Amino acid sequence: MKDFLIDLCLVGLLLFMINGLLGNFGVQKAMFEQNLEQFEEDIKQQQPITTDYGTTNDNDENALSLVVKKISDGCIKVIETLVLIISNIISTLL
Structure with a gap:
């Protein structure tokens, strides 16, 4: 029993580790870093900022996450x- x-x-x-590795946190972090780098380049080139970086949140599930969810x-x-x-x-034996 032990x-x-x-x-x-x-x-x-x-299962907890697999969920952590295959969760969407990595994708969100990569998108945030990409947006941050683009923002810094725009600032260095003194371009006007036309994009609202705070609203680029995509919550739709992609095909890989659907497959992982089914598995x-x-x-x-x-x-x-x-x-x-x-x-x-065990209950029948006891």
């Missing part, structure tokens, strides 16, 4: 099924 709980915690940690939902369903099967086996 090994099962450890495995369950490790799977949860793995993670499938993994969650598999893990839930395995946990349910194992818990039923």
Whole structure:
């Protein structure tokens, strides 16, 4: 039982890490840095600033995030099924 709980915690940690790596934070950070560099270049060249950089937030999900979401939902369903099967086996044995 102790090994099962450890495995369950490790799977949860793995899913948490995958979500952190494949989340959209990296994309937002890259877009922010790109906008910041363009803004600094405009300031150095003394060009008038015509773009409102604060409103360039794109919340639409791209194809990669949809695929990752489907894969993670499938993994969650598999893990839930395995946990349910194992818990039923344990409850019948006890």
